[in-house]
Amino acid sequence: MTHNVAILGASGYTGAELVRLIAQHPNIDIKALSGERKAGMAMADVFPHLRHMDLPILCKIDEIDFSQIDLCFCALPHKTSQEVIAALPKDLKIVDLSADFRLRDPDEYEKWYGNKHAALAQQGEAVYGLTEFYRDEIRGARLVAGTGCNAATGQFALRPLISAGVIDLDEIILDLKCAVSGAGRSLKENLLHAELSEGYNAYAIGSTHRHLGEFDQEFSKLAGRPVKVQFTPHLMPVNRGILATVYVKGDAQVIHDTLAVAYADEPFLQVLPFGEAPSTHHVRGSNYCHIGVAADRIEGRAIVFAALDNLTKGSSGQALQNANLMLGEKEEEGLTMAPLFP
Amino acid sequence: MTHNVAILGASGYTGAELVRLIAQHPNIDIKALSGERKAGMAMADVFPHLRHMDLPILCKIDEIDFSQIDLCFCALPHKTSQEVIAALPKDLKIVDLSADFRLRDPDEYEKWYGNKHAALAQQGEAVYGLTEFYRDEIRGARLVAGTGCNAATGQFALRPLISAGVIDLDEIILDLKCAVSGAGRSLKENLLHAELSEGYNAYAIGSTHRHLGEFDQEFSKLAGRPVKVQFTPHLMPVNRGILATVYVKGDAQVIHDTLAVAYADEPFLQVLPFGEAPSTHHVRGSNYCHIGVAADRIEGRAIVFAALDNLTKGSSGQALQNANLMLGEKEEEGLTMAPLFP
Amino acid sequence: MTHNVAILGASGYTGAELVRLIAQHPNIDIKALSGERKAGMAMADVFPHLRHMDLPILCKIDEIDFSQIDLCFCALPHKTSQEVIAALPKDLKIVDLSADFRLRDPDEYEKWYGNKHAALAQQGEAVYGLTEFYRDEIRGARLVAGTGCNAATGQFALRPLISAGVIDLDEIILDLKCAVSGAGRSLKENLLHAELSEGYNAYAIGSTHRHLGEFDQEFSKLAGRPVKVQFTPHLMPVNRGILATVYVKGDAQVIHDTLAVAYADEPFLQVLPFGEAPSTHHVRGSNYCHIGVAADRIEGRAIVFAALDNLTKGSSGQALQNANLMLGEKEEEGLTMAPLFP
Amino acid sequence: MTHNVAILGASGYTGAELVRLIAQHPNIDIKALSGERKAGMAMADVFPHLRHMDLPILCKIDEIDFSQIDLCFCALPHKTSQEVIAALPKDLKIVDLSADFRLRDPDEYEKWYGNKHAALAQQGEAVYGLTEFYRDEIRGARLVAGTGCNAATGQFALRPLISAGVIDLDEIILDLKCAVSGAGRSLKENLLHAELSEGYNAYAIGSTHRHLGEFDQEFSKLAGRPVKVQFTPHLMPVNRGILATVYVKGDAQVIHDTLAVAYADEPFLQVLPFGEAPSTHHVRGSNYCHIGVAADRIEGRAIVFAALDNLTKGSSGQALQNANLMLGEKEEEGLTMAPLFP
Known part of the structure; x- marks a missing residue:
């Protein structure tokens, strides 16, 4: 049909x-x-x-x-x-x-x-x-x-962890890197090739990006109490892709296992082996999201990475x-x- | 099956x-x-x-x-x-x-x-x-x-024109621009991002590139007499794509019509309206080849463009x-x- | 003072x-x-x-x-x-x-x-x-x-050759590649990073670019008779740089010697050894222009390259x-x- | 002399x-x-x-x-x-x-x-x-x-803050983005243009990068007690530049003032107005370092940015x-x- x-x-x-x-x-x-x-x-x-x-x-x-x-x-x-x-x-x-x-x-x-x-x-x-x-x-x-494309990326990294209660809800920092197509085809000076290429900068700093509305709504609903994350997006000189580097407090192995189990049957959410980091280049033009987890040298801290194509x-x-x-x-x-x- | x-x-x-x-x-x-x-x-x-x-x-x-x-x-x-x-x-x-x-x-x-x-x-x-x-x-x-990927690009631009006898066979210049993936995944200094990005240069200059063997063989066979083209490839700081800019002598409108008729039923060879130029960005990752023809201001000269993805x-x-x-x-x-x- | x-x-x-x-x-x-x-x-x-x-x-x-x-x-x-x-x-x-x-x-x-x-x-x-x-x-x-920045590049490649009468004045083809900053800081769709990066295309095709007015004026004055060149500019996904690939008819060694002699005392015009091609990456941000000459495999034809930074x-x-x-x-x-x- | x-x-x-x-x-x-x-x-x-x-x-x-x-x-x-x-x-x-x-x-x-x-x-x-x-x-x-180039960037962002005691020494996260020239001219697959361009990924994850040795030594010496930071470098598809995004706990305005005072007479260290973020594009090829500070929406948290050219x-x-x-x-x-x- x-x-x-x-x-x-x-x-x-x-x-x-x-x-x-x-x-x-x-x-x-x-x-x-x-x-x-x-x-x-x-x-x-x-x-x-x-x-x-x-x-x-x-x-x-x-x-x-x-x-x-x-x-x-x-x-x-x-x-x-x-x-x-x-x-x-x-x-x-x-x-x-x-x-x-x-x-x-x-x-x-x-x-x-x-x-x-x-x-x-x-x-x-x-x-x-x-x-x-x-x-x-x-x-x-x-x-x-x-x-939101940033909102999706952050949620893929975090939702199962918030649901499972395996990270400190008051200590979540999302350092996000997004490609220029996320800003659309609009004629803005900072989207010109000459301005962007070879450059790299944060924007909407101080957790003022609108996608925070989605994080607040969804994470608070999941947790059953208010959750506020820090969120700093950066503009990358590439056309497609988002990489979220998420700093959390919790046991890295437990965090990895939680994500691996949660996404075991998801066709588009691929959890990498423990300790590996994804690249935006490896999801470009596709509907796949690659997720990685690593332990920090400081006990009780972990980094969760999520990479996807913002347009797909x-x-x-x-x-x-x-x-x-x-x-x-x-x-x-x-x-x-x-x-x-x- | x-x-x-x-x-x-x-x-x-x-x-x-x-x-x-x-x-x-x-x-x-x-x-x-x-x-x-x-x-x-x-x-x-x-x-x-x-x-x-x-x-x-x-x-x-x-x-x-x-x-x-x-x-x-x-x-x-x-x-x-x-x-x-x-x-x-x-x-x-x-x-x-x-x-x-x-x-x-x-x-x-x-x-x-x-x-x-x-x-x-x-x-x-x-x-x-x-x-x-x-x-x-x-x-x-x-x-x-x-x-060869360059050889394919040049032939899509030229074969019907040689067969139809609508261009001067002794005055064909192929100025070709190819992406870095054409050189494969080999570890060469000139393929490093730091060397290539923001750069642009010709290589295999003086018509010494190996794909000339294919041009010579195919064009001479088509013409029924030896045909030698000039061919200068350039390395572009992009990952995929070839653009051939071919300088020929002949009537531009006849050249366009010849290509349009020859490729009318070809699913992958798209001839643009007369006077339009293709971009590698518009064929990337696909099996399509975009072909354009323009008349030069000098009577009797035309430029033929062909763009395709070298890897596809x-x-x-x-x-x-x-x-x-x-x-x-x-x-x-x-x-x-x-x-x-x- | x-x-x-x-x-x-x-x-x-x-x-x-x-x-x-x-x-x-x-x-x-x-x-x-x-x-x-x-x-x-x-x-x-x-x-x-x-x-x-x-x-x-x-x-x-x-x-x-x-x-x-x-x-x-x-x-x-x-x-x-x-x-x-x-x-x-x-x-x-x-x-x-x-x-x-x-x-x-x-x-x-x-x-x-x-x-x-x-x-x-x-x-x-x-x-x-x-x-x-x-x-x-x-x-x-x-x-x-x-x-004009393109006009300067072409003239550095050609003026001494026209003055010395060592090339065929009716068979000059300038295939030029220019960086995006040449178009200025204006808000145009084709100058956006998302449109330009990974792309490559010709523009002002058919020898319609305004810098031809300068070529016509200067080359005709030098030659003492009308000289018309073919000129096809291409937009490169880089911020700075112009590479001119100039196809001429004449003896390549004589052409190289003519340029080398003409520019021997010029601090900013550097003629490369015979057979070498310049790259825009090697003049970026500077006032230098690198010029190269190679013989084509076809007797009596040569390629002259000139690379400079369009903004400098x-x-x-x-x-x-x-x-x-x-x-x-x-x-x-x-x-x-x-x-x-x- | x-x-x-x-x-x-x-x-x-x-x-x-x-x-x-x-x-x-x-x-x-x-x-x-x-x-x-x-x-x-x-x-x-x-x-x-x-x-x-x-x-x-x-x-x-x-x-x-x-x-x-x-x-x-x-x-x-x-x-x-x-x-x-x-x-x-x-x-x-x-x-x-x-x-x-x-x-x-x-x-x-x-x-x-x-x-x-x-x-x-x-x-x-x-x-x-x-x-x-x-x-x-x-x-x-x-x-x-x-x-180290990363070590310099992080220290410019943090040293005066550690000396002045205005941030929590146990809660420092350095999310760093570095350009490919930082890896030198070595022939490694991940430094190829085709691998890096349009890509973006973290490396040396889990705070295992060697420059941590410098952070530990210098920050601990300044503080008079052991200080360990989290440090995640990312590889950017650009040739020059480092951007450090540093997440700290402390009063953002005090942090800005502390840096502004400390660097008031430094010719190469430029502190931006409060709330502005630097870009690597604006320091490229120079000996300048641009430093910015913003308050997060969460009380008591701030982000410090430092951008410099890794090679200069x-x-x-x-x-x-x-x-x-x-x-x-x-x-x-x-x-x-x-x-x-x-």
Whole structure:
């Protein structure tokens, strides 16, 4: 059985990544691609790497006949997404890739994003899209909120450890390194090749990054009490990839075993042998996440590493994984391509 | 029906790329992976990006039971390849990725490679593996010689033009830009990140690069008279990709039309609209080749561009494309993944 | 004796490069830095790498007291530059880094730049700033027009050959590779790290790049008859550097000797031993230009390579070299820093 | 007065960097350059970026007449350095760039480097070369031991804080990012462009990196009691630069003020305004170190950042700074070049 999908916001990187992934999926057809400012253009002109594909012309959202669509991927910017989704048919299955429906508490949303939420009804029904931990809810959901790419990475490293109570909840430090495509295709000076290449710097310092809203929500829920982590993202001069280096207090071997057991049956979460560290180069372009654990020389301290591709497992791959569940497809369908190396 | 294959030389980049591609193929199983110096190791330890796959342990070639193998990919270094292939079962289907069986004339081989050929019998039966131009021979071949990656790129730009007689055969200049993975995983100073990054230089200057042997052989055969091109390769600080900028004399519009007609039904050879130039970034990780043509301001001169991924369409993708023909599979099977961008 | 200078357009890359170079000059003081949109900001906030320097606050041009300025560097965009310079004091020494005063024929200017020239009087007195070939005129000039960075590279490779009549003037092909900083600090999609890194493509194809106006003017003047070259620039995923690969017809050894003799006493133009090719990595951040010559396998054909740093020798270094002549300083003053490698 | 120097190990990156820097120094002449395996070669052939300089031919160490040398830079590999230095004239001033004389306790040396020290006499007299903190000792020293590049970065971030007692000594985490040139010009697979570019990973995980020996020695000495930090280095796909992200417990404003006061008169240590983070791109190729401090959202926690160029301030620049003191030159001589950006 073939499912028809639309991708809203197809002129951005996550939209193009969805097209790339869905092209490998045997049972999904792309019926509509929207791009407000590029409406009327062929995808080949916006993304020449998709030139060989037979794709719909980019259109405006209000030109789409949603009655023919089984599921809609929404890859629009924050704020825009909530406005658009509020106006979509109420029974349309939606996977949203923006930040708009990740936080359950409207006050938390306003605190981190600076505006009142414009689609509270939809926010109320949204399911948090971290597939490996919300499978059942996602299967039955109408609206799934894709997680932040940094937020996904940190949670893969930490959730089983918080659940199992094997680390000190007040002493978690996430030093995160993310690739430039995480900032999208926007024209900002710091994203220019000349500014970024050969450079390396932290940003959103002092734990002010918006993905902290997700960490706070999810980790506190898991722990049954407030958990606040420190989180410092850094911008790497590479196009794809996130590496989280997480400093925790606890027994390193127990931590490794906890993760290994928790992810033993997970197709996309690969726990490395104890003492090995993953590289972003080894997950690039794939839906896999590599996780490593090492003991520090100081007794009772450990480092947990998680590496994934921000555009795939961190965003569009996750979105397709969730769509598979919502559509009754096999969860891994279209997502098992090996990483591109070198 | 499932075909069993072996990959000899699986610890190099083209070997790993074969594994990545075959993982997408529904009807091919990898039964053996050889790596003389790394025999006994798991592929995950040699190429951590393949960690999620269930692959044979690396072994020595003489440990492989070839009676169970339908087709053997040979991704060994030059010279080694001919020695190994000479000793393989005489009825085993082989796709060789080395330079050893590309040149039909043993004297030409010796001239470009500096040693006498050690497997003349096999050389005699080898079919040149530029799929789009040797399909019928490849279908019936036992031994197919994969082309040089630079040689493939230049031929995609030029073959139809030489056949059609629309360019001056004595005035062809190939200015080629190739990525570092073309040099393999060998430990050479000029391949270090610190030496290559932010740099850019020509090498094998003065038309001394070995792939000229292939150009000479193929272009002269097509033209029915000797054709010699100028060829200057440059090393780019990128990991994958080749861009050929070919300066020719002829009518640009005729040249474009000739290529567009010649490749109209080719799934992997995409001719861009007249006046557009391709980028290596838009074919990376894929089996597609993008071709562009522009008129120069000087009447009667044109520039032809061809861009492909040296490890995929230039090497391992081509090898799988040929294997598909030899095994009776659909030619595109396992090869239609979209490029990875960004 | 100390010379006071102003730099107009100090918030761009060539402006910042001027500051970096002048910091090494014992006899030049920076008295004013302009940046219309960033007026009021400290240079440390616009270019944090200059944080350690004691520099004037960025101001608007009309806030500068030019009576205190001995020489003014003008690093403004095209068109803006001619308007600003037309309004500056008529006796102020000026080194312009824009394209506005490079072409002597106003019709040629209009043809390549698309607008009527707005400062014809100044255009009439401007001296073309290719230092090594216009030293005497530059010494006495009031207004010097810095050359295009690509134009400089091509001319270093070709001028002595055209003067000496050792190459075929109708068969010159310049295949040029330039770094991204040549496009300035402007916010364009194709200059984003995510778009450029791992990519490689030609632009301004078909010999349509504006620097051809300079080639036509200078080469025709040298030859005493019209000379038209083919010129295809490519964008490299590196920040600094230009490599010109020039295909010519002539005797390679004679070509090498001609260049070696012509540049024997030039401090910044280094001719490599016959048969060697330069790399952009080996001139980065310096005012040096490396030039190589090789014979092709086809008799009577040669390849000339020239590598320089587009921001230094191709632009701001050249500007300081010219200013030194105009101010009676030693030509090399402040410019002999070794390249940064790796 | 001119000082004559020799550079031992001039065919490595730190050796070449010394040549680049000394070229800017008015009072130092390079009299000898050694390179055992490349003896007899011109530096231009080993490092083409130094082609324009008039330099001695590379020789073997035993060919150098040390009676003519005022100071010897020793840029040899670990272990080799101690053997060579033990055999040099006992009154020769030496700046060693290797790890051999950094640790005062021979047992600590053996613990971190795995071999018994072969030059205990020299080790006993060596002064630790972190210029800003050992000026007086360095001025009078015969043998100065250059610090590790990572060790320098971490100490610039932390020493004044430990001295002032404003941070918790048992809760210091150094997450460090270093460029590939820190590993030298050695042929290792993980240093290849194809392996490193687009990748990012930690190494020496679990606080096993040798530079911890220096941290332990120096921080414990400062604190008057044992101090052990956690230290996780990561390899960045860039050529130059180190960024240390240091997680500490203490009052962020007090921490910033302490660093600002401590470095107020230091020409090379630049403390950024409170809340700003430095980038490696803004110190590249220079002797400057940029330091930033931010408060975390969690009360009582702060992040300290330090960025420097591993080859300059982290190694060869530091060495020249020390040599200036030992030779009675102005400390900054030859070292005030602005960073290269972009």
